[in-house]
């Protein structure tokens with residue numbers, strides 16, 4: 001079983017080719033942790049704060065390509081050309097992509113091409129993820145049978161849960177878990193569990209909706225849940241850009257988190273926490289129109 005190895009204690013190393021460096025200071029200005037400065041006519045790395053985090057920004061901004069960063073899972077070989085401006089999504093195309101996306105819960109019986117899944121994962125890996133090195137991982141569950149098997153495990157987990165959290169027991173627990181948690185369990189989690197069980201027993205999967213593929217985003221104790229959730233969001237948009245429907249499923253991780261054997265079987269490293277699942281597939285019920293959504297403080301109606 002894979003065990004977490006954090007490279008957090010390592011410090012990145014910045015090497016500057018002094019022959020080609022023009023002391024333009026772009027690297028010094030961009031460094032988010034302030035470890036670079038010009039001293040005695042050269043760029044020098046100082047070990048201040050938590051040291052170089054190997055984000056690679058200095059080598060990405062260097063006009064002379066004379067900086068190499070290594071350590072913390074990064075090297076100069078990771079540099080790649082930027083897409084030319086004409087190949088980048090402009091505001092209108094990004095807005096259109098976002099406006100056209102909606103959660104999809106009905107899928108055609110068509111598998112998702114493995115190379116397409118790999119591309120979605122590759123795009124998602126470009127998401128911002130807290131402090132490098134990126135301690136977010138993703139497991140691909142490929143094929144409707146594999147996804148359904150996993151849904152069965154989730155349903156089994158909920159079946160066990162509802163046996164424990166019976167109404168009487170929940171009431172007894174209320175003083176210990178607090179009002180908000182009590183209400184969350186009694187009004188949402190337990191009814192949701194019952195919904196999962198009822199539909200599963202009737203032959204319907206309302207956990208993963210019979211999707212032909214799923215991505216499980218997980219994070220190590222050195223990362224935060226937000227890192228994995230942002231990566232999942234990127235994957236959702238990448239899927240949309242390839243004509244794939246998707247839906248985030250937060251109902252599965254609480255069960256996956258409690259089943260270490262299942263996580264190990266999925267290849268989730270010991271100690272990592274599953275944060276969010278993204279189900280993917282070709283939509284069986286295309287949307288014909290969009291909808292205006294607003295944040296909670298935006299009450300006015302109608303389009304902007």
Ligand SMILES: Cc1cc2nc3c(=O)[nH]c(=O)nc-3n(C[C@H](O)[C@H](O)[C@H](O)COP(=O)(O)O)c2cc1C
Pocket residue numbers: 101102103104105247248249250251252276
């Ligand atoms: C963190 C998170 C968890 C979610 N979990 C579930 C889930 O377990 N099951 C589900 O059907 N939808 C889930 N959704 C999808 C939302 O229900 C969906 O975004 C909502 O229906 C609005 O639809 P839209 O995405 O088309 O705007 C989740 C969404 C988020 C952001």
